[in-house]
Amino acid sequence: MASLILQIFLLLVIVATSQGSPVSDPPLQIHLLRSRLGSGGHHIPGVSCLSWRLGVETNNIIGWKTVPEECEDYVGHYMLGKQYREDSAVVTEEAFTHAKTFKLAGDGKDIWVFDVDETTLSNLPYYAKHGFGAELYNSTAFNQWVLTGKALALPESLKLYRKLLSVGIKVVFLTGRTEDQRAVTSHNLNAAGYHVWEHLILRSSSYSGKTAVFYKSSERAKLEKKGYRIIGNIGDQWSDLLGTSVGNRTFKLPDPMYYIS
Template sequence: MMQLIRPIWEFLILILANLLSQAPAMKMPGFYPYPMPYYTSYCLSWRVGVEANNVRYFHTVPPQCVTYIENYMLGGQYNSDVGVVIQQIFAYLDETVPSDDGKDAWIFDVDDTCLSNVMYYGNKRFGGVPYDPMSFKSWAERGMCPAIPAVLGLYRRLLQSGYKVFLITGRDEVTLRLSTTQNLFMQGFLGYEKLIMRNPLYRGMGAAMFKSSMRKQLVDEGYRIRGNIGDQWSDLMGDCSGDRTFKLPNPMYFVP
């Protein structure tokens, strides 16, 4: 009897093995996640392109990415990304010691580096509408920009460590110096060496060239730029950019 049953079982096992070999492979959730919707995948790639300086000269955030950028700015990922940049700066500072001559300097941008404009851009669809210089000027005159907390913490550590801090901004000196100075003061940015703004001689000059010229003047005065932080590549490019540059995220607008 057993001799008759054994061939039957072997035959059934062969049939089962053949069926299993033709069945589609099971996808384990941990290894084969469902693909992101196309617009989410594209917008993530677009944002990475902005931060890598591959996407340039855009006038608005792509329409299909407005909601994605809003979620990025308000949903926690932006703050997390800023925190990682600041952590890297702290690690860099742990390896450096300022000299005793008071000439070791750091450069800070102002807009969306020291002070956040997220409230303003929230009313502009987070970069989904073209930049309006008069509208932004009215916003800046109000002096209501909050500090970016992680950057303020970095700023205070630099001063305590003995570095000189210079703030360089493309804001207009004639119309916005008072409101900018008061805004910085109210948000805790005290003790910086100098706030350098765009005066009439530099109107019409690109941000990268303007800031490069201002940094060169500082170097000519004997300062050593040990670090430079900003949210735009134009804050960090050009002459005398510093020993290290650190780019904060900002996918809402581009400043050439």
């Protein structure tokens, strides 16, 4: 039986968005993931992919360019499987627990900062087709995907978004996407269920050559200068959460597919 199981290609669940309110379980979309012996958490000689992912998520492994080739299927199975969703739920539930501890000023200046890719929107259909990070990032192919406007909502983030709005916290989207992608990003967010926001901030050409940490720190500082109070800040990359003006508390969603400095 074990031998038979190892020969089966697993069909795993990918996140999808649910429209309207109240929030319900999202419809499922299935993508085929090619499986090799050693994926799905099994031991790979010389490489512990579980330990590698822990190092990535804790920011102890930094500056990496690609997922170790031996770990690509492991990362794929994690991202398409229930563990990724469960891990995301722990983060977003803790985020709302934090948000509820605040007595809001009532002046409309209490905000929550969300990253976009792999935070509010999920690009897993793209990665299911193009691979899970073992190859160098292909900006041309990814930007072509972005322009389709078909990224899905990460359901756990969508639930957090709706809960924050329900208690009077406004939302700001701060993304590494460039200014020329504003229209498609706005349309995609709406289609995925994010219908209201205070600001949608995209990266302008003035940040050319600057790190994501510098860019996002600078934009958060601008928000604070306008009188906004950042109650919370959530993203899938450490560069979303490090630097200055990070907010009262930060929350890191899982993402072992790529690293942005």
